[in-house]
Amino acid sequence: MRKRIALLVAIVMVFSLVLSACGGNAGGTKGGTLAVNVGSDPDTIDPALNSAVDGATLIIHVFEGLYTLDKNGVPVPGQAKDVQISDDGTVYTFTLRDGLKWSDGKPVTASDFVYAWNRAIDPETAADYAYMFEVIEGYEEGKLNVTAPDDKTVVVKLKNRVPYFLELTAFPAFSPVRKDIIEQHGDAWATKPETYIGNGPYKVTEWVPGSHITMTKNENYWNYKNLGMQNIKFVLMDDPGAQLNAFIKGEILFTDDIPNDEIDTWKDKPEFHLEGQLGTYYVSFNTQREYLNNPKVRQALILAVDREFIVREIGKAGQVPAGAFVPIGLSDADPSKEFRDVGGNYYDPSDYEGNLEKAKQILAEAGYPNGQGLPAFEYLYNSESEGHRLIGEALQDMWGKLGVKINLVFRNGLHS
The missing domain is CATH 3.40.190.10 (Periplasmic binding protein-like II)
Known part of the structure; x- marks a missing residue:
């Protein structure tokens, strides 16, 4: 039996990817048993x-x-x-x-x-x-x-x-x-x-x-x-480091997560394989809360996200920046066409500087120039994946450019 390692990096703005590949080692298959890890x-x-x-x-x-x-x-x-x-x-x-x-x-x-x-x-x-x-x-x-x-x-x-x-x-x-x-x-x-x-x-x-x-x-x-x-x-297991160690030791033949700082080391190895997965990584706003119930505030926060930075520096696995919520890969009513191509984008994810300037203007129109008058918001993320934390820190910096303060709070058990 050959080793397999897979990585599902849920830090993408359009679709996340499974990375898997084959290498050699017979560990993990004793007694006709395939040992794998897909989560905790x-x-x-x-x-x-x-x-x-x-x-x-x-x-x-x-x-x-x-x-x-x-x-x-x-x-x-x-x-x-x-x-x-x-x-x-x-x-x-x-x-x-x-x-x-x-x-x-x-x-x-x-x-x-x-x-x-x-x-x-x-x-x-x-x-x-x-x-x-x-x-x-x-x-x-x-x-x-x-x-x-x-x-x-x-x-x-x-x-x-x-x-x-x-x-x-x-x-x-x-x-x-x-x-x-x-x-x-x-x-x-x-x-x-x-x-x-x-x-x-x-x-x-x-x-x-x-x-x-x-x-x-x-x-x-x-x-x-x-x-x-x-x-x-x-x-x-829920610790990416432990998952990777178990794979290296032959205790498991497949895992869907490894530490983000290990991606560059593994991405060129034969055990590491890229596999497409349809999905969108998104932020949910509590629209019942004051300030966030203002659509202009939400629009400004959405535009201020540098999606290319996230997929390049955090995802590192071929993710595509999202210009809208529905991901690439879904057909339109006419199956020969992609829904995303027909529907178009809400914004141009490649024009971060332009989006940021527009975000500042919209936030000022909402009555909060440079974030003045807005309280510090809590950003909840699933602590079971390092990627969620890294994205939270990136958003904290990006929204800070609007003058919006974010406190990061981790929670176990949040779905990802």
């Missing part, structure tokens, strides 16, 4: 409640939706063997594969999807991604127009044509879950191997908080014969 202890691996990248990585090993994504990001049949779409594009009729089973051997049925999707939009569940179901009829009323006329058929009625609906069915929040287990164990169902029953390629066989989560191939998975390693050991 997950906040949750309940498919409905998770909203973190590391949690999603764990979930998609244990659960599978009606469709899944291939290596190119194209939706392909997962639990469904096929789908029929109405002429107007609003009715999807999925037929499940024969003999689908949960990891405990019980049959997977169409009703499991109906239950899971409605659970995800239930206010009592309080799922971050509940809004992703709003394309389905009945969302506003709290009962989705998703039915199971029999155990192998799932019928979905959309409000209107949604060209990306199959991609949605591959998203972790659209995974089926077991009603009987959740009703018996409540939220605790997703915290123990014996109750964390899935329908995907692997099953959790050991979970030691603060140490590791071990998954083993699910013998009841429909495509079992094409699975890889017998076991995957997800080593739980």
Whole structure:
């Protein structure tokens, strides 16, 4: 087995990248076990409640939706063997594969999807991604127009044509879950191997908080014969330095984070590989707070960010400065065109000096020339990644050029 190292640097203004490559070393694969690191202890691996990248990585090993994504990001049949779409594009009729089973051997049925999707939009569940179901009829009323006329058929009625609906069915929040287990164990169902029953390629066989989560191939998975390693050991670490040391020692064969000051050292090594990831790194403003509820103040702060500096000096991994929120890589209604090309930019990210001057003018128009009259704001960042701190310090300096003072405050558990 060859070593792999990956780095997901979430310090990009348009999309972050995974860097991975191959080198030689047999460490980390003893007993048919692949040892990897994708993060620390997950906040949750309940498919409905998770909203973190590391949690999603764990979930998609244990659960599978009606469709899944291939290596190119194209939706392909997962639990469904096929789908029929109405002429107007609003009715999807999925037929499940024969003999689908949960990891405990019980049959997977169409009703499991109906239950899971409605659970995800239930206010009592309080799922971050509940809004992703709003394309389905009945969302506003709290009962989705998703039915199971029999155990192998799932019928979905959309409000209107949604060209990306199959991609949605591959998203972790659209995974089926077991009603009987959740009703018996409540939220605790997703915290123990014996109750964390899935329908995907692997099953959790050991979970030691603060140490590791071990998954083993699910013998009841429909495509079992094409699975890889017998076991995957997800080593739980949140210190990039420790992750890199574990990789060097052969204790793990893959990691998605290393210290930023190590990037230049590793980027030309064969173990270091660049892989694209769609996403946007952004700052959220508390618009309920005085001053920040003024759109001119927010606009000035946005324009004063030197995105090229951040991706060049902090990201160091080929990230692209964002000129708008929607990232590069999403197609427009016409799939031959990119949404970003059609939509255009809000500002020119390459003209930092021009943007900064405009930011000063707008802040003065808002009644706060050179930041006079504004209080010091708190900037909260996730302490689990050095990149977040470095970006916070960069913003502190950039906004200081407007006369705006920022106090950096780290918090554990903030999603990134």
